[in-house]
Amino acid sequence: MNVVRMGIEANVHKNKGKYKAIVKFAVRALFYYSDTKKMNENFSSVERKLLFKKQPNFLSKFVTPYLCTDFSKKEKIEILSKHYDWFEDKFTTQARHQIYNERLNLLELEIDEQTYLLNLSFERNARKEGELTLSLTDSMLNKMYTISFSVFNNDIYIGGVQGGANDNGFSRTFTKAFYGLRPKSFMVETLRLMATSLGINHIYAVNESGHVYNASRYGKKGKAISLKYNCLWEEHDGQQHDKCFYALPIQSTRKDLEPLKRQKRKLYRERYAWLDQYEQDLHNVISQHTHGTDMTPIQLAKAS
Numbered sequence: 001m002n003v004v005r006m007g008i009e010a011n012v013h014k015n016k017g018k019y020k021a022i023v024k025f026a027v028r029a030l031f032y033y034s035d036t037k038k039m040n041e042n043f044s045s046v047e048r049k050l051l052f053k054k055q056p057n058f059l060s061k062f063v064t065p066y067l068c069t070d071f072s073k074k075e076k077i078e079i080l081s082k083h084y085d086w087f088e089d090k091f092t093t094q095a096r097h098q099i100y101n102e103r104l105n106l107l108e109l110e111i112d113e114q115t116y117l118l119n120l121s122f123e124r125n126a127r128k129e130g131e132l133t134l135s136l137t138d139s140m141l142n143k144m145y146t147i148s149f150s151v152f153n154n155d156i157y158i159g160g161v162q163g164g165a166n167d168n169g170f171s172r173t174f175t176k177a178f179y180g181l182r183p184k185s186f187m188v189e190t191l192r193l194m195a196t197s198l199g200i201n202h203i204y205a206v207n208e209s210g211h212v213y214n215a216s217r218y219g220k221k222g223k224a225i226s227l228k229y230n231c232l233w234e235e236h237d238g239q240q241h242d243k244c245f246y247a248l249p250i251q252s253t254r255k256d257l258e259p260l261k262r263q264k265r266k267l268y269r270e271r272y273a274w275l276d277q278y279e280q281d282l283h284n285v286i287s288q289h290t291h292g293t294d295m296t297p298i299q300l301a302k303a304s
Contacts, residue, residue: 001037003029010057028063035062035073042081047088050100054124065212066128067150067159068244082152083131090198095289099132106285107278111177115139118190123148128212129160134191136183144170147187156195157245158205159212161187161227179271184227188236188248193279195250197286203248205233210244 007025011018029036039059043051051058062076071079087096098104103121110116116138123133123146130148137143144167149158161184163171174183181189195203208214208229230246237253238246254272257265 001029001040003036006036006040006059009052010060013056025057025060028060032063032073035077036060038077039080042077043084047093047096048084050097051122053101054122055127058127061127064128065215065217067130067157067212068206068210069212069215070210070244079150079152079157080131083150086151086154087131090290092289092291103135104289107281109136111173116144117141126160130158134187134194136187144174145183145187147191149191151198151200154200155202155204156191156200158191158203160206161229161232163227179267179274181271181275184232185236188232189252189275190282192248192250192252193282194286196279197283198290200250203250204241204245205229205238205248206244207233207240207246 003026004022006029007022010025011021014021036059039062043049043059055061061080062073065071066076067079091099095104099120100122103119105117105119107118108115109118116136119135119137121133121135122131126133126146126148131150133146133148135143136145144163146160146162147158148160149156151157163184171183174186175181178186192203194200206212206229208225211225211229212218213225233246233248236248238248241247255268257268260268
């Protein structure tokens with residue numbers, strides 16, 4: 001294992017500070033030689049090397065915080081390896097390559113004659129928060145909301161949720177169009193529905209204190225996290241699972257409509273009807289990109 005060559009390849013994307021970064025990589029690789037060797041062995045296939053296109057320093061991911069503040073280096077290596085074992089077993093080759101290289105388009109949502117896209121991708125900017133990123137974008141691929149996660153032992157671990165930098169009234173428009181469903185709640189619901197289609201056992205979602213940017217190595221960076229993670233998970237019936245994660249029910253709980261006032265009852269009835277159709281649409285498209293599932297044609301999910 002040539003750690004200098006690995007360091008050069010890991011920093012091929014850099015211009016400023018490249019040589020210092022190469023030396024840093026090589027020193028780390030020697031210091032954590034057995035761990036680096038394990039990563040190198042686990043990600044030596046032609047397909048897995050596609051990961052290095054967006055994340056050239058992928059092999060050093062075990063050194064920095066990943067998914068939460070608490071996983072050990074050996075646990076991170078195991079998580080990464082198991083995620084890609086699951087991914088290769090579950091998704092078709094074509095779908096995997098689309099996710100690695102650009103994105104896998106899942107569905108389109110129409111709001112006031114504007115088209116928004118739901119897609120699944122492997123993102124450089126989410127390298128600490130998960131191997132897969134579910135994104136809601138506008139037609140120009142500007143991200144409105146994202147949720148990043150990894151899968152191991154057939155459980156989803158969410159490492160991060162982000163809203164778009166410039167909302168410009170999008171959240172209000174989305175919420176009105178989809179019967180009071182806010183975009184960040186829509187993302188959680190979408191991941192739950194995906195989990196059901198993929199046969200996932202559990203969903204665990206990182207809490208505020210466990211978020212990677214609250215690791216001591218990042219100093220005050222954690223203060224820049226604006227999303228109230230704990231509140232979001234508790235709104236979706238999440239319960240504290242351990243030091244770093246909430247456990248989210250895969251099936252969402254629906255309100256009893258009878259005690260509600262007429263207007264609210266109508267709103268929730270329309271929301272649930274739309275979600276039922278959306279669930280079928282999403283299941284259909286997931287089936288087209290995974291092994292051992294049917295090929296039912298998809299329909300477009302629309303706001304009325």
